[in-house]
Amino acid sequence: MSIPPNSSQSNTIDWNEMSKSFDRWLPYIQPVAEALISLADLSEGDEILDVAAGTGEPSLTIARRFGSAVRITAVDGAEAMVAVAEEKRRREGLSGITFQPMKAEALAFPSNRFDRVISRFGVMLFDDPLQGLKEMRRVMKPGGKMAIAVWSEFHRIESLHLIWESIMKRLPPEGRPPLPKMADLGPPGKLEALLKTAGFEQFEIRPFLLSYTFDDFETYWAINTESGTLREPLDRFSAEEQEAIKKETSKQVVPFFKEGKIIMQNQALLAAAIA
Numbered sequence: 627m628s629i630p631p632n633s634s635q636s637n638t639i640d641w642n643e644m645s646k647s648f649d650r651w652l653p654y655i656q657p658v659a660e661a662l663i664s665l666a667d668l669s670e671g672d673e674i675l676d677v678a679a680g681t682g683e684p685s686l687t688i689a690r691r692f693g694s695a696v697r698i699t700a701v702d703g704a705e706a707m708v709a710v711a712e713e714k715r716r717r718e719g720l721s722g723i724t725f726q727p728m729k730a731e732a733l734a735f736p737s738n739r740f741d742r743v744i745s746r747f748g749v750m751l752f753d754d755p756l757q758g759l760k761e762m763r764r765v766m767k768p769g770g771k772m773a774i775a776v777w778s779e780f781h782r783i784e785s786l787h788l789i790w791e792s793i794m795k796r797l798p799p800e801g802r803p804p805l806p807k808m809a810d811l812g813p814p815g816k817l818e819a820l821l822k823t824a825g826f827e828q829f830e831i832r833p834f835l836l837s838y839t840f841d842d843f844e845t846y847w848a849i850n851t852e853s854g855t856l857r858e859p860l861d862r863f864s865a866e867e868q869e870a871i872k873k874e875t876s877k878q879v880v881p882f883f884k885e886g887k888i889i890m891q892n893q894a895l896l897a898a899a900i901a
């Protein structure tokens with residue numbers, strides 16, 4: 627095992643690189659898109675902003691469902707993610723929706739422009755989540771609604787946490803990376819404090835449980851380790867050590883089998899706020 631000098635740094639993800647494989651997650655997290663659409667309470671004529679829309683969600687789901695009854699502007703900080711989203715829009719011939727590269731911390735829109743602002747699994751990944759939320763609030767019309775989803779605490783994301791634990795116990799405490807950034811806003815009170823500091827006075831936060839089903843262990847292992855959060859910590863180990871981690875995980879996953887499939891619960895937090 628070799629511990630690189632930057633091993634205590636946060637294991638951040640290259641989202642341009644992730645654009646090649648991100649869509650494998652879309653079926654798993656679609657229930658969050660449905661929940662956000664319902665929370666956002668969309669009406670005909672709404673101007674909607676989707677921040678950190680990645681490869682297009684939840685914007686594409688909204689565009690397919692509402693057609694030109696709403697106008698959607700979707701932005702993301704990674705150009706390659708935006709390119710994937712734009713290609714889907716073009717292929718499906720969807721109208722009333724545009725995708726553009728843009729950082730959440732500097733939204734290039736006038737204040738009071740949008741009726742609805744949504745974001746699925748983006749805010750906790752911003753370089754500056756507070757500045758991003760302030761910007762999201764600034765561009766909302768007074769009385770406009772925001773609906774966002776972030777991940778809960780990391781140990782509540784069962785499908786990743788199980789493998790993470792196997793990896794961490796093989797690293798010396800001083801060489802362990804911090805918990806993944808995806809879980810930064812999960813600890814109790816963090817999202818609430820951030821929304822308040824960003825100027826939101828009226829909001830509600832509630833947990834949302836996502837059930838992930840994997841057909842077999844190989845599928846579970848591949849989808850969770852080929853890219854994303856676990857790839858960098860796994861890459862610190864030799865091929866033999868990675869095989870040992872995989873073998874150990876295959877034993878720990880046994881209690882999660884139900885009727886031949888692996889079923890794991892992952893917790894998100896949904897927030898609905900009024901500007």
Ligand SMILES: C[S@@+](CC[C@H](N)C(=O)[O-])C[C@H]1O[C@@H](n2cnc3c(N)ncnc32)[C@H](O)[C@@H]1O
Pocket residue numbers: 641655677678679680681682683684701702703704707728729730731745746747748751752753754
């Ligand atoms: C987990 S993906 C979610 C994508 C999409 N919303 C979905 O749920 O399918 C997170 C996205 O946040 C984007 N992102 C991270 N930091 C950002 C920032 N500061 N401004 C805009 N987008 C950002 C990444 O480029 C990535 O596409």
